[in-house]
Amino acid sequence: MARHENPRVDERRAKAPPLAKVCLLIGQLGLGGTEKQVVLLAEGLHRRGVDTTVLVMFGGGPRERMLHDAGVEVIRLGFHTRRDGRGRLPLNAAAFARLVGELRRLRPDVLHAFLYHSYVTAAPAARLAGVPVLVAGRRSLGDFKRGRRLVLAAERVATRMTDLLVANAESVAEDTRRGEGVPPGKLTVVYNGLPDTAFEPAAPAEIVTGAPVLLCVANLKRGKGHRHLLDAVARLGERGRPCTLVLAGDGPARPALEHQAARLGVDVRFLGGRTDVEALLARADVVVLPSLHEGMSNSIMEAMAAGRPVVATDVGGSGELLQGRGVLVPPGDSRALADGLERVLDDPGLAERLGARALDWSRAHLRADTMVERHIDLYTRLLAR
Incomplete structure (x- = not known):
């Protein structure tokens, strides 16, 4: 598994402040693969003594109970999708304000956003809230964005405001490099993980x-x-x-x-x-x-x-x-x-x-413990910069 690491990894990690608080942002907590990885990461961080909160944009889902049972805080932000009908713009403005407010209250060391809507929303929110480190997950190829200029423009702006992009496969990383022109030092790969069960x-x-x-x-x-x-x-x-x-x-x-x-x-x-x-x-x-x-x-x-x-x-x-x-x-x-x-x-x-x-x-x-440790290593090095 490729790591794309800076040669001064050990020195930076030794000087890094302790990782105390992490927020994970995702659209919902259904049965999809990304949602499963968010739950595994949140549980793994929590077990290692990192105060972890999962922020959910659009609603809960079957995996929300798993997080509650593991002792991980879940906060629903109240964003609305196109299916929710008229009036979603002011409602989403209020939800965005709540996201900024929650980030200011929680004061995380790291905000890690998963999937497109989450990371284009996270970038300005993290900037307004003064979050030290912003990480964005790239979980799939960018086929759905091809030819959609507004979607691509929003993503490029968000990428400039992001400290690190984490892809879950080499193919996804390569697609991101080609599609967005991301420099090598701003992109790394961490494979998904599986629980011992x-x-x-x-x-x-x-x-x-x-x-x-x-x-x-x-x-x-x-x-x-x-x-x-x-x-x-x-x-x-x-x-x-x-x-x-x-x-x-x-x-x-x-x-x-x-x-x-x-x-x-x-x-x-x-x-x-x-x-x-x-x-x-x-x-x-x-x-x-x-x-x-x-x-x-x-x-x-x-x-x-x-x-x-x-x-x-x-x-x-x-x-x-x-x-x-x-x-x-x-x-x-x-x-x-x-x-x-x-x-x-x-x-x-x-x-x-x-x-x-x-x-x-x-x-x-493909063990979840490996995936969690890789994320902790990345978060800690980013805090030390």
């Missing part, structure tokens, strides 16, 4: 079927490529390889996917959002992720920690995770996806080898 054996979930089980854990939205996966499953059926596809996740694409599954006549189980991913992984024969674009996939990481063979599209950080440890196929190509799945299903020895390699590598590189 991800590496522990789990009892399989009950999924009644006589066919091989393909599991995809991802939000049901266009960029995740589910429609290509359904086409691939239909192709497998035509080749005499019927499978049961289990989709864990929810989102706006669900109605269209349900219609597609009915039209194709394939066995698809729509489970909605789930928190028992370990049990689903224990039941799966193959884990598949057909994303059209991706940062560093938590679902692939979790599959690796469970020792499952993975077939995924070669986008974003997926290649970094699965090189030599999984099957990679081009994005948006249902035939190639079907070929990759068939290759693993037809060769149990290959499936076992891929799962074992993935487990060994994830144990060495």
